[in-house]
Amino acid sequence: MIDKFPSICKEPIDTLQINIGYKCNQACRHCHVNSSPLRTEKMSNEIISLIPKIIDKYKIKTLDITGGAPEMHPEFRNLITSLSNKNIDIIDRCNLTIFFEKGYEDLPQFLANNNVIVTASLPCYEKNNVEEQRGFGVFDKSINALKILNKLGYGKSKNELQLNLVYNPVNPVLPPSQEILQADYKRILFEKYDISFNNLYTITNMPINRYADSLKREDKLSSYYKLLKENFNKNNLENLMCKKTISVNWQGQIYDCDFNQQINLQENKGPKTLFDLMNKSFKFNYRVAVKEHCFACTAGAGSSCGGTLS
Numbered sequence: 193m194i195d196k197f198p199s200i201c202k203e204p205i206d207t208l209q210i211n212i213g214y215k216c217n218q219a220c221r222h223c224h225v226n227s228s229p230l231r232t233e234k235m236s237n238e239i240i241s242l243i244p245k246i247i248d249k250y251k252i253k254t255l256d257i258t259g260g261a262p263e264m265h266p267e268f269r270n271l272i273t274s275l276s277n278k279n280i281d282i283i284d285r286c287n288l289t290i291f292f293e294k295g296y297e298d299l300p301q302f303l304a305n306n307n308v309i310v311t312a313s314l315p316c317y318e319k320n321n322v323e324e325q326r327g328f329g330v331f332d333k334s335i336n337a338l339k340i341l342n343k344l345g346y347g348k349s350k351n352e353l354q355l356n357l358v359y360n361p362v363n364p365v366l367p368p369s370q371e372i373l374q375a376d377y378k379r380i381l382f383e384k385y386d387i388s389f390n391n392l393y394t395i396t397n398m399p400i401n402r403y404a405d406s407l408k409r410e411d412k413l414s415s416y417y418k419l420l421k422e423n424f425n426k427n428n429l430e431n432l433m434c435k436k437t438i439s440v441n442w443q444g445q446i447y448d449c450d451f452n453q454q455i456n457l458q459e460n461k462g463p464k465t466l467f468d469l470m471n472k473s474f475k476f477n478y479r480v481a482v483k484e485h486c487f488a489c490t491a492g493a494g495s496s497c498g499g500t501l502s
């Protein structure tokens with residue numbers, strides 16, 4: 193069984209992932225960001241103002257906005273409208289329940305007006321499983337939110353407004369086949385609730401922060417690592433998302449991916465902050481900072497923010 197994660201090298205980036213704040217209207221058990229309604233950390237307006245410039249300078253194709261609930265950042269909407277003249281994909285990592293918080297009622301229409309891709313967590317099509325992981329009442333709200341998005345034209349075809357769902361296992365196991373699960377989700381959500389969506393992304397749970405703590409409490413952390421290592425698939429190394437992505441935290445610090453961001457693991461030779469990236473020119477050919485948690489990205493069919501890798 194492999195024990196040390198192989199060395200991998202950065203490539204020219206095409207995706208900028210920004211975590212604009214940790215505040216969230218939920219506090220899910222598996223959350224690798226430890227988000228909750230009590231978190232106050234948020235990206236400053238000065239850092240946000242650099243984002244359009246970085247997009248131009250490095251010819252970024254995708255801006256992936258995450259949190260917390262990123263929509264709770266006061267500048268979320270201004271940032272999106274300021275990018276309307278750029279030919280890029282903008283992804284909102286949306287928890288769906290935010291649509292029902294006071295002051296966010298018009299959020300779905302805003303997202304549709306700005307052609308924002310909505311990528312939303314729905315860890316199961318069964319109510320009990322969703323509520324075990326994400327809290328009481330979350331399933332019904334998520335279903336209602338998906339219906340609202342469908343009504344606005346989301347999730348109908350690949351040429352229209354894009355609505356993607358994210359699945360991650362409730363238990364410490366690898367996700368099932370993305371293709372088969374997507375077919376199940378599509379059939380069941382349509383038959384039971386008349387809901388359509390574009391893609392289902394299966395994601396392997398990352399054993400860091402709150403999720404690692406909960407595995408530790410249940411004495412399952414070492415067996416989960418064993419599972420990830422036993423299922424190491426070297427074919428996934430080529431497509432790891434960290435190769436072409438940089439991930440920026442609310443303070444403007446740069447990491448290879450959102451997971452490294454959450455454990456504060458930075459590569460020595462890479463740019464340290466968004467200001468570095470703006471003021472100097474970087475070649476993305478340095479090593480990615482890897483550690484044991486990276487085995488979650490290479491196990492089985494692989495895992496990334498956009499689903500499986502192989």
Ligand code: SF4
Binds near residue numbers: 224226228
């Ligand atoms: S909705 Fe997302 S960001 Fe918020 S607590 Fe749950 S997993 Fe974390």
Ligand code: SF4
Binds near residue numbers: 432451480481482485
């Ligand atoms: S956690 Fe995954 S995406 Fe992040 S550096 Fe490790 S292998 Fe790459």
